Amino acid sequence: MKKETLNYWNGNGKFQKEFDKLYKELVPSSGRAKTLRGEVLRAANKLYYERFNNGNGNAVEEAEDEDGETYYKITPFFQDLISIVKYALSGEGLKAVEKVKKSLTYADDPILLKGFDKEYETIMDSVILWVKDETKDEEIPSWYKN
Numbered sequence: 001m002k003k004e005t006l007n008y009w010n011g012n013g014k015f016q017k018e019f020d021k022l023y024k025e026l027v028p029s030s031g032r033a034k035t036l037r038g039e040v041l042r043a044a045n046k047l048y049y050e051r052f053n054n055g056n057g058n059a060v061e062e063a064e065d066e067d068g069e070t071y072y073k074i075t076p077f078f079q080d081l082i083s084i085v086k087y088a089l090s091g092e093g094l095k096a097v098e099k100v101k102k103s104l105t106y107a108d109d110p111i112l113l114k115g116f117d118k119e120y121e122t123i124m125d126s127v128i129l130w131v132k133d134e135t136k137d138e139e140i141p142s143w144y145k146n
Helices: 016-026 036-054 076-088 091-105 114-133
Strands: 060-064 070-074
Touching (some): 016 036, 036 076, 036 114, 070 076, 076 114
């Protein structure tokens, strides 16, 4: 019998029950959450969804350097999502966000970045634990635009 992979994409993440409960409780069906906890959970879920549904195709855009060479850069929308998640996390979760950001910033082809799937799982695990353990509902910082 093949062992099923534990990930949120197949509905079987490490903290799936907590995620489902918190997401239903804190994240509206559309638009921004009312609290920092909800918005960090929403942002992490958007990053995760973009990776596994779209292969990060919408997270980056092509740009040209001064020599006319094409490269990818993170779109402002996804940069903001990364920033709000980084704002909340520390430890392994923060390291995972930094690796994902770096992989998107320096990618030759972001759709081929399957080597970073573990980091997306770590981000989700860390965010869920942060949201669950955070006792106060702070306001969303004014610099956050999404």
